[in-house]
Amino acid sequence: MKTTTSILTGLCALILLTGCGSVAIVQRDAWERQKTDVEELKGEVQKLRAQVNNGVQEQDRQIKLLKADMSVFFADLKNSVSRVSGQLEQNQYDLKNLSKTTEKLSERRYILKGAAGDSASRSDSLLVSDKMDVQKLFKIARQDFNARDYVRAKQEFEEIITKFPQDELVDDCLYWIGETHYVQKKYAEAVIEYRKIVEEYPTDNCAPSAAYKAGLCYEKLDDEKNMKKAWTDLIEKYPSSDEAGLARARLKM
Numbered sequence: 001m002k003t004t005t006s007i008l009t010g011l012c013a014l015i016l017l018t019g020c021g022s023v024a025i026v027q028r029d030a031w032e033r034q035k036t037d038v039e040e041l042k043g044e045v046q047k048l049r050a051q052v053n054n055g056v057q058e059q060d061r062q063i064k065l066l067k068a069d070m071s072v073f074f075a076d077l078k079n080s081v082s083r084v085s086g087q088l089e090q091n092q093y094d095l096k097n098l099s100k101t102t103e104k105l106s107e108r109r110y111i112l113k114g115a116a117g118d119s120a121s122r123s124d125s126l127l128v129s130d131k132m133d134v135q136k137l138f139k140i141a142r143q144d145f146n147a148r149d150y151v152r153a154k155q156e157f158e159e160i161i162t163k164f165p166q167d168e169l170v171d172d173c174l175y176w177i178g179e180t181h182y183v184q185k186k187y188a189e190a191v192i193e194y195r196k197i198v199e200e201y202p203t204d205n206c207a208p209s210a211a212y213k214a215g216l217c218y219e220k221l222d223d224e225k226n227m228k229k230a231w232t233d234l235i236e237k238y239p240s241s242d243e244a245g246l247a248r249a250r251l252k253m
Helices: 002-115 124-146 150-163 170-183 187-200 207-220 224-237 242-252
Strands: none
Touching: 124 150, 124 170, 150 170, 170 187, 170 207, 187 207, 207 224, 207 242, 224 242
């Protein structure tokens, strides 16, 4: 009887131990599955974070590109507006100059048309009018010279000489014709006009200046002989003039 009881007790203990071991195994398996699930969830979370970060970075990149495009667009727009504004100002300036030129041409045409008549049939009042017309033409020519329109200025000075050959401004016109050549470095042509004044109008106020400029032309042309002669003659004929002082200084150089 005692033996049977011991056997039963041992069997019960074995059953209990076996049951506890099974429970432990089951719990361990469940823990491993939970651990695996947690790791998978962590991986998914990391993937989501990476996607979010990539999305934010891409959004930032797109925003930067958009800002750059807008900056370029507005810079181009500003340049375009500036060009249009500049062109408008230039057009206004050109129109203003064109208006002035048209007025000068109309005035010159009117004056020259009046000068084409028979001078023998003119009254004293007409001669006075002619004098005023010559002065207007001369002023127009000087304005064109100052505006560096040398071709037109030369033509206008020549027209005065042709239409009013006896006027006292003829020698001044010759001088300024010489100047139109000189500023364009046409020294051979310029010296011809300066020499005309010295030879044909030796008592005129611009004669000393013409003589000095003739010497400068010869200097530019490397004609030392005629340069020295022009300035020596200038000193002899107009010793008290400012140009004579300049010539003396140049000859001593």
